Amino acid sequence: xxxxxxxxxxxxxxxxxxxxxxxxxxxxxxxxxxxxxxxxxxxxxxxxxxxxxxxxxxxxxxxxxxxxxxxxxxxxxxxxxxxxxxxxxxxxxxxxxxxxxxxxxxxxxxxxxxxxxxxxxxxxxxxxxxxxxxxxxxxxxxxxxxxxxxxxxxxxxxxxxxxxxxxxxxxxxxxxxxxxxxxxxxxxxxxxxxxxxxxxxxxxxxxxxxxxxxxxxxxxxxxxxxxxxxxxxxxxxxxxxxxxxxxxxxxxxxxxxxxxxxxxxxxxxxxxxxxxxxxxxxxxxxxxxxxxxxxxxxxx
Amino acid sequence: xxxxxxxxxxxxxxxxxxxxxxxxxxxxxxxxxxxxxxxxxxxxxxxxxxxxxxxxxxxxxxxxxxxxxxxxxxxxxxxxxxxxxxxxxxxxxxxxxxxxxxxxxxxxxxxxxxxxxxxxxxxxxxxxxxxxxxxxxxxxxxxxxxxxxxxxxxxxxxxxxxxxxxxxxxxxxxxxxxxxxxxxxxxxxxxxxxxxxxxxxxxxxxxxxxxxxxxxxxxxxxxxxxxxxxxxxxxxxxxxxxxxxxxxxxxxxxxxxxxxxxxxxxxxxxxxxxxxxxxxxxxxxxxxxxxxxxxxxxxx
Numbered sequence: 001x002x003x004x005x006x007x008x009x010x011x012x013x014x015x016x017x018x019x020x021x022x023x024x025x026x027x028x029x030x031x032x033x034x035x036x037x038x039x040x041x042x043x044x045x046x047x048x049x050x051x052x053x054x055x056x057x058x059x060x061x062x063x064x065x066x067x068x069x070x071x072x073x074x075x076x077x078x079x080x081x082x083x084x085x086x087x088x089x090x091x092x093x094x095x096x097x098x099x100x101x102x103x104x105x106x107x108x109x110x111x112x113x114x115x116x117x118x119x120x121x122x123x124x125x126x127x128x129x130x131x132x133x134x135x136x137x138x139x140x141x142x143x144x145x146x147x148x149x150x151x152x153x154x155x156x157x158x159x160x161x162x163x164x165x166x167x168x169x170x171x172x173x174x175x176x177x178x179x180x181x182x183x184x185x186x187x188x189x190x191x192x193x194x195x196x197x198x199x200x201x202x203x204x205x206x207x208x209x210x211x212x213x214x215x216x217x218x219x220x221x222x223x224x225x226x227x228x229x230x231x232x233x234x235x236x237x238x239x240x241x242x243x244x245x246x247x248x249x250x251x252x253x254x255x256x257x258x259x260x261x262x263x264x265x266x267x268x269x270x271x272x273x274x275x276x277x278x279x280x281x282x283x284x285x286x287x288x289x290x291x292x293x294x295x296x297x298x299x300x
Numbered sequence: 301x302x303x304x305x306x307x308x309x310x311x312x313x314x315x316x317x318x319x320x321x322x323x324x325x326x327x328x329x330x331x332x333x334x335x336x337x338x339x340x341x342x343x344x345x346x347x348x349x350x351x352x353x354x355x356x357x358x359x360x361x362x363x364x365x366x367x368x369x370x371x372x373x374x375x376x377x378x379x380x381x382x383x384x385x386x387x388x389x390x391x392x393x394x395x396x397x398x399x400x401x402x403x404x405x406x407x408x409x410x411x412x413x414x415x416x417x418x419x420x421x422x423x424x425x426x427x428x429x430x431x432x433x434x435x436x437x438x439x440x441x442x443x444x445x446x447x448x449x450x451x452x453x454x455x456x457x458x459x460x461x462x463x464x465x466x467x468x469x470x471x472x473x474x475x476x477x478x479x480x481x482x483x484x485x486x487x488x489x490x491x492x493x494x495x496x497x498x499x500x501x502x503x504x505x506x507x508x509x510x511x512x513x514x515x516x517x518x519x520x521x522x523x524x525x526x527x528x529x530x531x532x533x534x535x536x537x538x539x540x541x542x543x544x545x546x547x548x549x550x551x552x553x554x555x556x557x558x559x560x561x562x563x564x565x566x567x568x569x570x571x572x573x574x575x576x577x578x579x580x581x582x583x584x585x586x587x588x589x590x591x592x593x594x595x596x597x598x599x600x
Contacts, residue, residue: 012379013341013372013375013376013379014339014341014342014372015342015345016342016345016346037372038338038339038341038342038368038369038372039314039338039339039342041313041314041338042314042315042316042338042339045315045316046316064371064372064375064405064406064407065372067405068338068368068371068372068375068405069338071364071368072313072314072337072338072364072365072368075313075364075368076313079312079313097404098404098405100401100404101400101401101402101404101405102401102405104397104398104400104401105364105367105368105398105401105402105405106364107364
């Protein structure tokens with residue numbers, strides 16, 4: 001129901017074998033791109049993620065390794081014939097200057113770019129995307145992406161309300177029909193899916209709260225060695241061990257480590273450190289992919 | 301004495317297996333970069349070309365596929381600790397707007413970027429770089445890079461001028477010493493080396509003149525099929541066959557085809573078309589490399 005692709009897992013500079021950190025989330029034919037450093041459009045192609053039906057680009061902050069692929073992506077979307085407006089959301093501070101520079105470099109486009117300050121949740125295709133504050137050295141926001149799941153269909157309520165059988169399927173899918181509304185026939189909303197993307201950041205309470213119970217947390221793990229903790233604090237990043245600890249504290253189901261420093265040539269030691277607190281941690285890797293389904297339930 | 305590396309050979313969009321057209325030319329430890337699309341800094345790393353001692357970036361024009369890698373390259377040079385000013389040269393028209401946007405995205409740098417209108421020849425390390433007008437749909441310039449070669453050392457003239465033996469080697473290398481100048485002991489300049497980079501462009505007399513006798517011409521060959529000639533004319537590009545014909549007319553020694561359209565998935569038919577006029581044509585490929593030496597001469 002929801003596919004997540006890690007387009008890159010590197011920080012600061014794109015490397016031949018490691019693209020800059022970015023994530024693509026696809027649901028029901030719509031896509032959301034998280035961060036867009038230099039080379040992200042190439043990674044989309046490499047991993048077979050269609051850029052055409054992109055609903056929004058969500059930026060965490062305006063450091064180069066998270067935004068410099070934007071002018072090229074916009075030009076490519078234009079050459080693909082896009083005419084639908086594209087939402088680009090990120091922190092309010094500094095956004096106008098970035099928007100102006102990106103527009104100057106991208107040139108004339110056949111679609112509108114709608115810059116949006118990351119302040120309130122909004123819809124991107126079937127997803128609800130919610131920004132929250134991270135702790136970096138510039139204004140930076142994480143993103144929680146949720147795919148809601150309607151309540152279970154209740155035939156007894158449908159019959160009691162007098163809903164004709166021909167409308168059951170439509171109401172069950174969450175759409176109104178024949179004067180009836182889904183809430184007349186559905187139980188309370190069930191657990192949906194939640195993806196949380198959080199880089200660049202120190203571990204912080206807002207992140208732990210936003211990540212609570214997430215199906216997947218993709219988090220800053222710039223440094224592999226615990227000895228680099230002072231650097232992590234200085235530059236506003238996290239160590240792999242800290243990412244594991246936060247994942248455990250937030251009770252997430254899965255953790256992907258990302259935004260590796262170029263000095264991290266072997267992900268194994270950092271992964272081991274993360275797994276000491278969170279055994280299900282996965283080392284970031286370009287092209288890592290995950291298909292998430294709603295939880296299976298017993299038939300009542 | 302001079303190493304040329306094709307960093308990419310694609311036009312319009314970077315592809316997973318084909319970076320955007322760009323060339324690196326290295327001589328005596330100095331480097332010159334020709335064009336800088338999205339991903340060029342990654343290609344520099346991939347092919348082992350040091351970005352650190354870059355003397356200049358020469359841009360042909362300001363379409364995205366030739367410039368969008370510039371903000372990231374500048375940031376990377378900054379993180380490598382560069383403090384020496386970097387010359388970035390390209391057409392005068394539109395340069396200020398690009399310079400402003402690049403500066404806004406690159407942010408604070410520890411070195412100065414010296415934008416320069418491509419109007420007159422200038423020195424970049426040991427190379428002389430000379431812009432000339434191409435025929436594209438926006439102002440666009442090709443670049444001729446020459447590595448001069450001093451005249452032969454003439455021992456008889458050195459003795460007649462009274463040059464001490466200890467100074468011969470210095471004067472021979474082209475440097476003044478002990479009140480003597482090289483022209484007192486050297487014969488007339490000999491054939492040096494010349495590289496010509498010309499994309500995006502139609503074939504045109506200025507290009508043919510600039511390329512005359514070049515050791516290597518790297519030229520726009522966007523379209524492989526002759527049937528695409530109308531498109532080439534419309535968009536200001538060349539076909540592979542046209543590139544071969546121009547190389548033959550200019551009497552160059554080698555031709556590299558570049559700036560392939562994404563539709564060119566097999567370079568063989570285009571290469572064959574170019575070779576019909578210029579048998580030594582080489583199909584563009586990422587990582588193509590050539591070491592050029594001065595011509596061997598008989599010892600007198």
